Amino acid sequence: MINTVNKSHIRVAQNASGRAMNVPVYHIKGKRPGPKVYIQSSIHGAEVQGNVVIYHLIQWLQNMPISGEIILVPNCNxxxxxxxxxxxxxxxxxxxxxxNWNRGYYYDASEVAEFAKTVTSEESVVSVKQRFRNHWRQAIETKLASPWGLGLAQQLNLRLQQMAVDADYVLDLHNGPVSTRHIYIPEYAKASATLFNFPHCIFIPNVFAGALDEATFCPWWTLTDLLNERDKRQVDFGVEAFTLEMGSQEVIDFDEGEIDATSILSYLTAKGLLPESQLEPANMTRLGVNLSDYKTLFTQWGGMVQYCAKPGQHVKEGELLAKVLNIDELDNEQGSVDITAPCDLIPMLHFPSASVLSGTQLYKCFTNYVTITEKS
Amino acid sequence: MINTVNKSHIRVAQNASGRAMNVPVYHIKGKRPGPKVYIQSSIHGAEVQGNVVIYHLIQWLQNMPISGEIILVPNCNxxxxxxxxxxxxxxxxxxxxxxNWNRGYYYDASEVAEFAKTVTSEESVVSVKQRFRNHWRQAIETKLASPWGLGLAQQLNLRLQQMAVDADYVLDLHNGPVSTRHIYIPEYAKASATLFNFPHCIFIPNVFAGALDEATFCPWWTLTDLLNERDKRQVDFGVEAFTLEMGSQEVIDFDEGEIDATSILSYLTAKGLLPESQLEPANMTRLGVNLSDYKTLFTQWGGMVQYCAKPGQHVKEGELLAKVLNIDELDNEQGSVDITAPCDLIPMLHFPSASVLSGTQLYKCFTNYVTITEKS
Amino acid sequence: MINTVNKSHIRVAQNASGRAMNVPVYHIKGKRPGPKVYIQSSIHGAEVQGNVVIYHLIQWLQNMPISGEIILVPNCNxxxxxxxxxxxxxxxxxxxxxxNWNRGYYYDASEVAEFAKTVTSEESVVSVKQRFRNHWRQAIETKLASPWGLGLAQQLNLRLQQMAVDADYVLDLHNGPVSTRHIYIPEYAKASATLFNFPHCIFIPNVFAGALDEATFCPWWTLTDLLNERDKRQVDFGVEAFTLEMGSQEVIDFDEGEIDATSILSYLTAKGLLPESQLEPANMTRLGVNLSDYKTLFTQWGGMVQYCAKPGQHVKEGELLAKVLNIDELDNEQGSVDITAPCDLIPMLHFPSASVLSGTQLYKCFTNYVTITEKS
Amino acid sequence: MINTVNKSHIRVAQNASGRAMNVPVYHIKGKRPGPKVYIQSSIHGAEVQGNVVIYHLIQWLQNMPISGEIILVPNCNxxxxxxxxxxxxxxxxxxxxxxNWNRGYYYDASEVAEFAKTVTSEESVVSVKQRFRNHWRQAIETKLASPWGLGLAQQLNLRLQQMAVDADYVLDLHNGPVSTRHIYIPEYAKASATLFNFPHCIFIPNVFAGALDEATFCPWWTLTDLLNERDKRQVDFGVEAFTLEMGSQEVIDFDEGEIDATSILSYLTAKGLLPESQLEPANMTRLGVNLSDYKTLFTQWGGMVQYCAKPGQHVKEGELLAKVLNIDELDNEQGSVDITAPCDLIPMLHFPSASVLSGTQLYKCFTNYVTITEKS
Structure with missing residues (x-):
């Protein structure tokens, strides 16, 4: 073993029997200084493949020279x-x-604006970074200490965020329902799209809706924009956060987990965490889409659905996506209804059950996507 | 029978068997003109007492002279x-x-601002009101026709809102978990607090979070403010909307239903709908609170809880609210933990199960409340 | 403290995070020999009042002289x-x-028959009792060691039964949905009906359906019958087991818990466990019914129900039990349907929700009940 | 169209909104006399593939000459x-x-014994068959008319059984969780194993546990045995009933449905329903197992599971079945546990979620299976 793994547990909840519910925290500190990384999995309880990915990462990272440190939190919920x-x-x-278990992290735009006022145009990036982290950590602690208490999901989120607040790189490992691999990337960190081995990239704006990746990048992105505009600087705090969707929920697969662990190691290598690693991002086609072009298709029919188009498949406008069985018309030509693609698209995921009510989210799809090149 | 009830059904969803899910709509039109009223119940499926209230209203309204018309939609979800x-x-x-089934109604502040530009300072209130309703109805229809479809809850909400969009008075009938009677009242319609027989009134600001009452009053309130500020007018569109919390969920009681039906009739009488009704609001103490003083108490312990303070009870700071049993310490003095009131308060409702995780919403409470007088 | 409480935990399951799920076991051993008692609560997770009863029992038993020993297992599931x-x-x-969490305990009639063959007509009751217990304990262990494993509920049940197998008196603490106090008593132990303070007693035959009380008394009852018939003996092993239904689920109440704890102590006093206790059963009317006369009333209508008859109330044939609201007929006389008593009856419990499908168990009722006298 | 489909609906329940829940019944009557067939699907709500199979059957049967009649009930629950x-x-x-929705059908062994007494040794099989059907139909009607009502599942089951009671061949279409095709065959009808295209056959004894197939064959099997033993006859009523497990739940697939529809038509052809059909059972290997050798493997660990052995795969004793991830030991060699085959086996199905508690049914497996030959 080159590195020691420091294993601890933090308490995130207490159940109805009065028992503590603990989360394992694996902390690997390299022998040399460097960036900090925070990786968690399974904030959505059925999205379990990330736990296997963390298993492979821990097994491998114990034997690789590391510059910096990495916190890994499997089964975080x-x-x-x-x-x-x-x-x-x-x-x-x-x-x-x-x-939703992924909507209660902390962000407050007005706090960023207030903080920006304390930054002079001469203060170094390192100093600002350290002060801002302290400020943010304190804000989360204050929130957690609310005199009337907090809801369970928010408490859980904030306790996890306390561990992520110091990190330069934050990876939140998720799965889709029935899904192909895709990744959410903040627009300002678009260049990192080619550092992972994900064929599908969704670029998201500086908007906070409660998730961990947003809670991580929104403060830094907003602060960067405020300072650069005000002071005509080009500060770059170098903090990035991603949500990785690594296939389908309710499934674990150790071999598949190696693929995703490799992808993450290639990102960490590019970011300087793994000085002796030779890993390079795969030479592959990557498609990108803006969040506004990542579309959800809802069914207007209730019934039983065959998902004909598979996640990752390129579908042309008008081609068959799904068929809905109509149990009251099995003796005539209305026994099934075809749902077709409203435009050229690539489904990323579909609903995991054949039985749907009207208004069920059948597919989420790439539309108006482009090929990402190294220089994007 | 003085009035005929026109009964129809609208389709709001299709289930997984492909069957239509219909909602009954009772329409009572008075012989004389007057305001329009929209009343629905059970948008939250377990909050069923409103259905009994509507039952009594329909039985009574058939035999009362009416100026205007009333749409009643029981079991709307x-x-x-x-x-x-x-x-x-x-x-x-x-x-x-x-x-949440009560978060998908339509509102768009920018649409109001756009519309306000089309209003001249000379246009009559009646004319503005009619045009704005048409505009809003059209916006909802456009939303419902979204080419990629809509989620089930939003579809349901919008179809109900289509029926409410013409109404001057909108009442959304709810229940709390284990609850005493309370009512949400928009601040600009504070004067209506004394027209209902609710002992507890919560005054809410012009903020939209997706509910029917907000979706009803936010457009009118916002438009009113825009026009009055711009044109130094004092327009008043007279549209009001309320959420009535009429006791506990999972229970119906026909006798209790008469009390709430009477309260609603007293409001409708005051608003001129029931020209021959002698009903007056009850002579009773009404307490009011601003939404920011309506506090949620979360438990920091998981365990089994006795709810000692009952909804409606006045509790002093430091007095006992609840006791949490600790099953691992039944042989010593830590066998139970006391939860006390952080300040003087009146619980409106408490959680309906003894078994709670940490972070469960135990109580919602009035704090800093005041007595409402006629002239409030 | 007169007695020490020995507190331990046993592991009954492992959750999806891989964590042990433990159950607290409180063991109070008197200074003098005597019978063994096993008391558990909350095998049905929402039936939590028994945990409070055990709390009071433990607090009190620490300070009372005891002949024998008592195992108490709160929150056993x-x-x-x-x-x-x-x-x-x-x-x-x-x-x-x-x-059902209360259907996986062990019983095998053929095992009893086999065992009976090993008993000679001269063997003492004490000896038979000891050998039979060992035999039964071994059978449960064998079951738990099944090479292909066992289902979760059965594993849980068997691990609890291992603690109960030595007991002379077994009390399983339950609650009904919305319920008044009642108790299940094996017919052969009818005399114990007047030792508890339960107003309603259900006498059950020697039939095994999987529950703990049956799993406790069926072996002894069957063995007794076999030996007494074969050898014309009058052996009496003195083992009794009861299921106590102590009010409604989803609720705990510390004051109510004192009443039930007192009732249990009065039974234990009568059985000689508490030599210095003066507690006597309450002087009260007790009604008894045979299991075949304990009737379940199912509704033929789906809809929303007001439960007019309360648990414990005496209802005459034809009187109103419940009203079902019919949301599609609120404008006419079919707006509600009356459900009446098919015969004279006393409801013990009713369904806890107003919303029911057809075929829902509305009420469970005493019919053809009789007053129990001391000499019954 | 050669045959007309008579489509009707029967009401099986009423929901909490008071609305009827109807089931479609497709009745196809051939131009020539012959046996009666009853086919239903989806008594378990998530097992939906049978609905597609029925769709194909109806589409095809409309155009094939039929001797006899067929009732098809898709989405029967x-x-x-x-x-x-x-x-x-x-x-x-x-x-x-x-x-369980498939445990409330009617059977009563003592009713069969009573009926057998009414049969003389001279009565013809046709006459006995008709009288027995009438007797059974009447018994079901009496049950349905219980004065205190019946539970929802039992009501549903009995209303379906009323349609099946006249049938000579009853097919109940199911799915497993994640499953390969297998079929339950009563031992006395073993010869029919080679008439379907199912690679895996489970032979079940004359034991009633509440399911439709058992409720169909137990009366006839029991009556046959009683009469043949008593009268030394060789009566054969020719009634057969099967439960077909056609792949995985939560999925429909129109192409796969054609395969299963073909298999069913080949059975009906062999039974004389389809005089002009040339369909023959597929030439394939069929494996058979006695129910006592159809084993359930429960996990003793809770955790996250990779199902390495796939349904239908031949696994040798000691080979890997599944791996359980241990989130608290990801940094050492206990990071995962192997579950191996306790003997040679073929999994038919496995649990559909990676996340399991201890005591979860991981696999159901063929052990001690044999190859079925035509003459078996």
């Missing part, structure tokens, strides 16, 4: 993982109140 | 009503994705 | 307690497969 | 189909009480 409803896992939201 | 999870009803959110 | 579905607890059955 | 819990369908049991 033990509440979500353990809510079974039938044979499946009801892991995307709190079953008590419907709160 | 058949999806929510029919999702049983165990013996109870999982009615507050879509079980597929966690979407 | 941590899986069931922690499955929230909406605000409530889905605690009666495994959410994965529907298995 | 609209309650189960429409209970979504998260994105999946909670379709195997009633969410209110855990009752």
């Amino acid at each position: 033990p509440v979500g993982t353990n809510i079974k409803a039938g044979e499946y896992t009801l892991g995307r939201f709190d079953p008590v109140n419907g709160t | 058949p999806v929510g009503t029919n999702i049983k999870a165990g013996e109870y009803t999982l009615g507050r959110f879509d079980p597929v994705n966690g979407t | 941590p899986v069931g307690t922690n499955i929230k579905a909406g605000e409530y607890t889905l605690g009666r059955f495994d959410p994965v497969n529907g298995t | 609209p309650v189960g189909t429409n209970i979504k819990a998260g994105e999946y369908t909670l379709g195997r049991f009633d969410p209110v009480n855990g009752t």
